Amino acid sequence: MLDENKAKYYIPSVAQNNEVDLIAPFSFKFAAVNVGLGWIGKNDVVITKKYGPRIRLSVILINEQFVYGNKILKSNCPENCNKCVDVCPYKALHDVQWNINSLRSDIIDYRLCNEKRSLYIKTHGRKNACGLCMVACPFGT
Numbered sequence: 001m002l003d004e005n006k007a008k009y010y011i012p013s014v015a016q017n018n019e020v021d022l023i024a025p026f027s028f029k030f031a032a033v034n035v036g037l038g039w040i041g042k043n044d045v046v047i048t049k050k051y052g053p054r055i056r057l058s059v060i061l062i063n064e065q066f067v068y069g070n071k072i073l074k075s076n077c078p079e080n081c082n083k084c085v086d087v088c089p090y091k092a093l094h095d096v097q098w099n100i101n102s103l104r105s106d107i108i109d110y111r112l113c114n115e116k117r118s119l120y121i122k123t124h125g126r127k128n129a130c131g132l133c134m135v136a137c138p139f140g141t
Ligand code: SF4
Pocket: 043, 087, 088, 089, 090, 091, 092, 093, 108, 113, 114, 116, 129, 130, 131, 132, 133, 134
């Protein structure tokens, strides 16, 4: 449809292959909060009101004007919820509420999370997806 209408677009890669900076070419989380899909939870993933973190994101960057939702500026995690923080076996989550100015490192020790999940490469041939901090989230259950 985009090709037929001669729209300019770009589909960024889902995977990040940069094991030094651990930064993807384009942040799907940045896109999600800026179009109002959800906020970043204390587990550093996108949380939607309806499905919680139980979503898969895809992104197509299109060089056209669109109507989209309002940018979300702060977390909607309940103040007293620590379920994701408590379940992490490596204590990689900092128990910090996200806002639009937060840095990833404010919320998660992402190097520690990656290091521990990478230990599985030797035996499983890939990183452990882990995801315990997503399963623990009450949104979307
Ligand atoms: S994915 Fe696993 S190791 Fe990483 S922060 Fe979540 S619970 Fe902790």
